[in-house]
Amino acid sequence: MIDPAALPALHASHGGIWLREGSRTMGVAKGQAIARTAETPTLLLNAPLTGQRLGYPDLNGLDLLELWAFVHPARFLVPTPKGLAEALDLPQPAQEGDIPALLQMAARALLDRLDSPEWKEREGGWTAAQALHRLRWPWSPLVAPRISRPAEAERWLFSKLPEWEEAAPRPAPRTVAMEEEAVLARLDSLTGPSAEPRPGQRAYAAAAMEAFRPRSHRDQPNMLLAEAGTGIGKTLGYLAPASLWAAQAQGTVWISTYTKALQRQLDRESLRLFPDPATAARRVVVRKGRENYLCLLNLEDALQGGFAGRAAILAQLVARWAAFSKDGDMVGGDLPGWLAILFRRNGSTALTDRRGECIYAGCPHYRKCFIERSARASAEADIVIANHALVMINAARGRETGQRPQRIVFDEGHHLFDAADSTFSVALSGQEAIELRRWVMGPEGGSRGRRRGLAARLSDLASYDEEGGEAIRTAVEAARALPADDWLKRIVAGEPFGPLEELLATVRGTVFARAADSGEADAGYGLETELAEPDGPLVEAAQEAAIALDALLKPLVRLSKRLEAVLEDAPDWLDGAARARIEGAIGSLGWRRDLISAWLALLARIGGPADPDFVDWMTVDRVEGREYDIGLHRHWLDPTRPLAEAVLQPAQGVIVTSATLKGGGDWSNAEARSGVTHLPHSAERFEAASPFDYPDRAEVLIVTDIKRGDIAAMSGAYARLIEASGGGTLGLFTAIRRLRAVHARIADRLARAGLPLYAQHVDPMDTGTLVDIFRDDPRASLLGTDALRDGVDVPGHSLRLVVMEGVPWSKPTVLHAARRLAGGGSAYDDRLIRARLAQAFGRLIRRAEDKGSFVILSAAMPSRLLSAFPPGTPIRRLTLDEAIIAVSAKMQARDMQDAGLGDRTTLGHQGSEPGMR
Template sequence: MIDPAALPSLHASHGGIWLREGGRTQAIAKGMAIARAAETPTLLLNAPLTGQRLGYPELNGLDLLELWAFVHPARFLVPTPKGLAEALGLERPATEDDIPQLLQNATAALLATLESPTWLEREGGWTSAQSLHRLRWPWAPLIAPRVARPAEAERWLFSRLPEWEETPPRPAPRTISLDEQAVLDQLTHLTGSGAEARPGQRAYAAAAVESFRPRKHRDQPNMLLAEAGTGIGKTLGYLAPASLWASQAQGTVWISTYTKALQRQLDRESLRLFPDPATAARRVVVRKGRENYLCLLNLEDALQGGFAGRAAILAQLVARWAAFSKDGDMIGGDLPGWLPTLFRRNGSTALTDRRGECIYAGCPHYRKCFIERSARASADADIVIANHALVMINAARGRETGQRPQRIIFDEGHHLFDAADSTFSVALSGQEAIELRRWVMGPEGNARGRRRGLAARLSDLASYDDEGGEAIRAAADAARALPADEWLKRIVAGEPFGPVEQLLAAVRGTVYARAADVGEADAGYGLETELAEPDGPLVEAAHEAALALDGLLRPLTRLAKRLEAVIEDAPDWLDGAARARIEGAIASFGWRRDLIAAWLALLARIGGPADGDFVDWMTVDRIEGREFDIGIHRHWLDPTRPLAETVLKPAQGVLVTSATLKGGGDWDNAESRSGATHLPQRAQQFEAHSPFDYAARAEVLIVTDIKRGDIAALSGAYGRLIEAAGGGTLGLFTAIRRLRAVHARIADRLARAGLPLYAQHVDPMDTGTLIDIFRDDPRASLLGTDALRDGVDVPGHSLRLVVMEGVPWSKPTVLHAARRLAGGGAAYDDRLIRARLAQAFGRLIRRAEDRGSFVILSAAMPSRLLSAFPPGTPIRRVTLDEAIIAVSAYSLAGAGLGDGMALGLQGIQSGTHDLERK
């Protein structure tokens, strides 16, 4: 067998490149590193990242992350040398030139695990190793000899996964009233009797009782808006009454979040309610949209030859994970977020049900389906942890009415408006239309894969039922009016085919004509224009497209009715498999008919009178000048109106909570952004201020000497501030282009100082992995955009400085302009900006002992927006040099150095900058 120590190992960073071979490590040049990796299988950690830093993105080798995914599927790993060393109990590398030897030692440890009798994930290992060997996976020659063939045939994946069982419908919850003292006792139980007393948390839990009282009026839930500052402990504060009500009323409480990070946190907190993991898994269920879960039928297709090359290797590793996964969640669950990025996301999306093609009970894996198991488990759960979009979609589409949420807690409630805006919007675009065509018609031409059209999914009906067969054929004929493959090429070439492509071509022409008037057409980014005063060709194209869509809607409606009649009549030829296919088709018909109806309503607007409840506009979507979609969009001017009608009014009780629910404004802002203003009566309100001493633990510094648009000065400011803080910096940008420019200028410089720098939209890793790396290394820094402003929870010394490139003004889109006009002009903008500033500042202080600085690199920061920050927080306008001195002092104090040493080093830092200026 190959000795891991004999394998060359390579490490590349912004600070240099090191190769270990023949027992010695040496620094080498990029060209030599690329050539060496191409010649001989070389040990790497995160090949895409290594390749990017070598300037050779297609670099391949023996990636230890892939080996980890085979040996320890579904186990968490921070994908860094430090994280790998800690996970394997190896010595952490002291310097970067120690990393190549670590890679060799880690390889030896992982390969030794394969031969250990205590290897917990042995089951299925031999079968997977043989399959991967046939696929020529680089690791297979090292793995296959070390994985012993089992004495008996392995129970592998599809035979290993448990089946869910049908259960009777759960009775309606009992009508009860919670005793406030009992809730406080439950809170004490959750926090532990020896925990520090938190008056704000106890007041919060007592106030939350209101949401669990019996409802008194129709269309009026018991609704509480609760702003609880960071550090109040609102999670346990609402879990106390929620868990008590679920136990006493025998009902389900839905806790809805906006970010996957909070979902994971809530899942962990559930162990306080049910310390036994098995009980917790049964009583607390995480629910997400179908597109988040592994589809076993898609996986089976991939394993049986549907995938080729690297995608086929990914499918085998995902199969390893699926056998040990808690719930099959591929997005934010226990599948390592870095795994799909190792394969350039080649094939990962095809393993989920992103096209809505699920055949439900017609699937051979239906009884083991992760999605169905989650849906059924939630019916009997005490707590269902979902997200805003799922709660709204279920309500809007009328699905799962037996499980319609009646008691809802919207955590991260400041995002309700945005979630509703996305959920209740409509987009008629080329990509949406071609997906509908594929759903109806299935594969065309030489297309491969599991995709099946209506005729294939309903072959029994087409063969035995004349009326149903005729409706299927009519739907397929009508679907030919939708865009087909290479539709965008035809439109750009001026050769659209069919009425919908003609419409998209007219939209494109109008957008370019109007965008050019304001100098936007050559900017290289997406273009848009208001859907107003359409010209004749656009109106005519919209009319023809509407006729085509109506021609598709009619046979689909006729077919849906016929399917329902067939199920009800249950003819002799309808065996179990055929019934399952028809039931699956009925389940997927509803929302597609609703989608087409929404498109027809949108097209009816073109050339007709405006509807003041909606904002309509047209777009040409581009990335760096390359077009990828064309569409017409419709959003509610106030999306909380459908939110109130479909979600809030049918509910018994609703708690909307956040640390920044008022968004730096007043309660009117919280009510308007949550939908409470559309209820018959006002919601109750509760507020608990953060217990943190912001006056002593934080400061806001507004840097006044960075010229707007000066990338060199902006980059220099970021670099010097990160150096002053010794890392631990979260850098926030409003434009990806500026983020990339700053990263390119400072990454090498910081690496030479031993300060790793990571960035969204630059490093080939998902956001969750980047945050894990940032949290794990106190000297690392992370640059990002809005997703980091709202979704980062990094307590402790790992985050001690937040830097914003400037005031986070709203992008001047058609939608924003309409809402700004309706919402009070500049006052509307100010409310949004204060909310964003409050959220960004909230990343800084997560625990009482945290301390740090919040820096805004903009002299134009208006004083009226400073109310976004907690009362008492020191706010100063300073030069960059003064900001660096202050940041250095705060960082040293946060690291545990005394005030005297911090002040002394302030002087040293100041003297250094004096020399730099001279």
């Protein structure tokens, strides 16, 4: 067998490049490193990231992350040398030059586990190793010889996965009235006997109980708006009454989040409710959209030759994971977020149901489907952890009516407006239209894969029911009017084909013509313009497109009716599986009918009077000058109106909660952005301020000598501030272009100081992995955009400084301009900015012992926006040099406090700072 220690190992960072051969490690140049990996299989950790550091993105080698995914599928790993050493119980490298030796030790440790009887993930290993060997996986020569052939045939994946079972519909929840003493007793059991008293949490739990009382009004749920500052403990505060009500009423409570990070946190907290993991798995279920889960039929197609090259290797590693996964969630679940990145996302999206082509009971793996199992488990669960979009979509589309949420807790409630805005919007674009064509028609020409059209999915109906078969054939013929493959190339070349492509070509011409007047056409970014004052060609193109869409809608409506009639007639071939498949087809058809109807309503607007409830506009989507989509868009001016009608009013009880629900303003802002203003009665309110000592633990520093748009000065400011804090910095940007420019200027400088820097939209890693790395290394820093402003929970020393490039003003889009006009002009903008500042500041202090600084690089920070920060927080305007001194002092104070020395002396030179002791 090959000894891993005999293989060369390579590590590259912004600080340098090190190559180890035999027992000797040396610094090498980029060209030498690239040539060596091309000549000899070389040990790497995260090949895409290493390749980026070398300026050679096609770098390949023996990636230890791929080996980890084979040996320990569904097991968490921070994909850094430190994380690898901790996971394998190996010595931490003292310096970067020691990392190649660590890679050799880690390879040996992982390969040795294949020989060990303690290897818990042995089942299926031999079968997977043989398949990977045939695919020429680089690790195969080292892996395959170490796994002996099992004496009996392995029970592998499709035979191993458990089947779900049908159950009778759950009875309606009982009507119960909980007592406050019982709710507080449940809270005490969740927090434990050693927990310190939290009066705010107890008051929160008592207030949340009101949402679980029998409904008082026929036309409105019992509704509570609750702003609970960071540190109150709102999660357990609402879980106490929610879990008690679920147990007493035998009903289900839906807890809805906006970020995957909070979903994972809530899933972990479920062990407080049910300490036994098996019980917790039954009583607490995580629900996501279908596109998040592994599709077993797509996986089978990939394993049987549907994928080739690196994508086929990825499919085998995903199959290894699927056999040990908790729930088959590929996005935010126990599939390592870095796995798909190792394969440049080649094939990962094809393993989920992103096109809505599920054939339900017609699938051979239907009884083992992760998606179906999750949906059925949620019907019997006490707690369902979902996201805002799923809750709204299910309500709006009427799917799973027996499971329609009746008791809902919207955590991260400050995002409810944005989630509703996305859910209830309409986009008639080239990408959306071609997906509809593929759904109706299936594969065309030489296209490969498992894609099936209506005729294939409903072939038995077509042969049984003449009218249904005719509707399918008519729909397929009508779908030919939709954009086809290479539609964008034809439009750019001025050769559109069919009425929908003609419409998109006319939209593109209108957008470019209006952009030319404003000078934006040559900037390379996406373009948009109001759908106002359309000219004759646009009106005519819209009418022709509407005729074509109506011709498609009519047979789909007829087909839906025939499917419903088949269910009523119950022919001989309609067994339980066929019934389930037809019910699924009816739901899928309903979704497409609603989509086409919304498109027709949008097209009817062109040339007619404006609808004051909606905002309509046209776009040409571009990235760095490259076009990728063209479309017409319609959003509700106030999306909380359909939210109130479709989601809130049918519910029995609703809690909308957040640490920043009022967004730094008053309750009217919370009511307007949560849908309360569209309900006939007002909601109850609860407010509890954070218990943290912000005057002592935090400060806001507004740097006044960095000129807006000066990238060099901004880069220098970020570098100096990160150096002053010794890392642990979250840098927030409003533009990806500026983020990339700053990262390029400062990454090498910080690496030489031993301060790793990572960045969204730069490093080839998903956001969740970047946050895991940031959390794991107190000297690391992370640059990002909005997703990090709202979705990062990194308590402790790993996050001690937040730096914003400036005031997070809203982008001047058509939609924002319309809402600004309707919402009070600058007052509307101020409400949004205060909410963003409050969310960004909330990343800094996550627990009582945290201490840090919040820096804004803006000389023009308006004083009226400073109410976004907690009362009493010290706020100073100062130069960059003074900010560096302040940040350094804050870090020294924290270090001394951590050492038990207190922090009074270190703050002596800041005596003029208000609120500091």
